[in-house]
Amino acid sequence: MTNTFSRQVLPTPEALRPWVTGIGSVSVGAGSAEPYVQLPDTATTVVFRVGENGRRSTLVVGPRTRASYHHGRRFASCLEMRLAPGTTRPLLGVPAVELVGRMVPLDELAAAPARRLARELRDLEPEEVVPHLARSFPDLSGAADRSRTALVTAGADALSMRTGRVPGPVRDVARELAVSERQLRNLFAEGVGLSPKHYARINRVRAVLAQADDVPWAQLAATTGYYDQSHMTTDFRTLMGVPPRSFFTGRLPAARPCRAALAGR
Incomplete structure (x- = not known):
């Protein structure tokens, strides 16, 4: 079975630009002869994932201090939203340092802002996420110092x-x-x-x-x-x-x- 990997950069709505440095769509095919490399990364990323069984999940991926190499990746498509520096606490209710090297479901974070965001996004399709967040920006803008x-x-x-x-x-x-x-x-x-x-x-x-x-x-x-x-x-x-x-x-x-x-x- 061959592996396919595609990444597409998506436009970031004007309302989200103070909060988000980039939005991307990623699709990974089933089976892989080559390892999948996760590069070191300074950003905290919110990932909206659809697995091979259609199951949806929203994850928070913290900064990665070193590269890691993986194989056996199953099919998944994801919408990735990279948070701007300084916005992790106002958006998710936790300091970024608590997320370093971690990948956790959004609704498992104890802070109220993360749980509230998880509830808002729970029933959305990936293509609905960005428009929803762009509309809700006025409710988020007062949260930041x-x-x-x-x-x-x-x-x-x-x-x-x-x-x-x-x-x-x-x-x-x-x-x-x-x-x-x-x-x-x-x-x-x-x-x-x-x-x-x-x-x-x-x-x-x-x-x-x-x-x-x-x-x-x-x-x-x-x-x-x-x-x-x-x-x-x-x-x-x-x-x-x-x-x-x-x-x-x-x-x-x-x-x-x-x-x-x-x-x-």
Whole structure:
């Protein structure tokens, strides 16, 4: 049996843009000869999943600090909604740090906002979810501490890779935001789930993944802000489990059954 995997980027309604950085539709076919790779990720994601038996579920996937590799994936189609930095607590009622490395049903979170959102979405088809949330945005907009959210957003932007710009040290970002490094760490723990340093580290490795096909290794290390190629290789191996050359030639770590990932990774 062959495996099919498709991903489509969907438009984000204007009303949701303060809360959501991206929406995607993902379809995975039954059976897989190749492992399914879950990359390190700085975002908390709400996933609306339809399994092979038609059963629907709404999951919350927290930030992932390292890559994981899985096989035996069954058919599923999903709508994925990546939450913006600083919005996890106002939307779900829990700080992002409590969700790191976890995948849990939305209605199993103890906080009232998560349970309320789960009830609202329980009977919707995946294609109805985004329009519903866009309509309910006025009810959500008062839930956020705008000043804290703005600081987390600005910090995340400053520590993210951009074309032609490498993020500066955490201490410089804190100074630009007029907060202490400790305050910045606390803001990131609640609003992102990761330390500013780990956030930047994941963002940098993902930049390597995105650019590796087009740029020589040494040049790639320089453009993504590493001291040298050896530094890039060490960081990549720590987060991805193998060095860059092994990853891009398919020499990957042993894959685990996908059900292990759904049990909590």
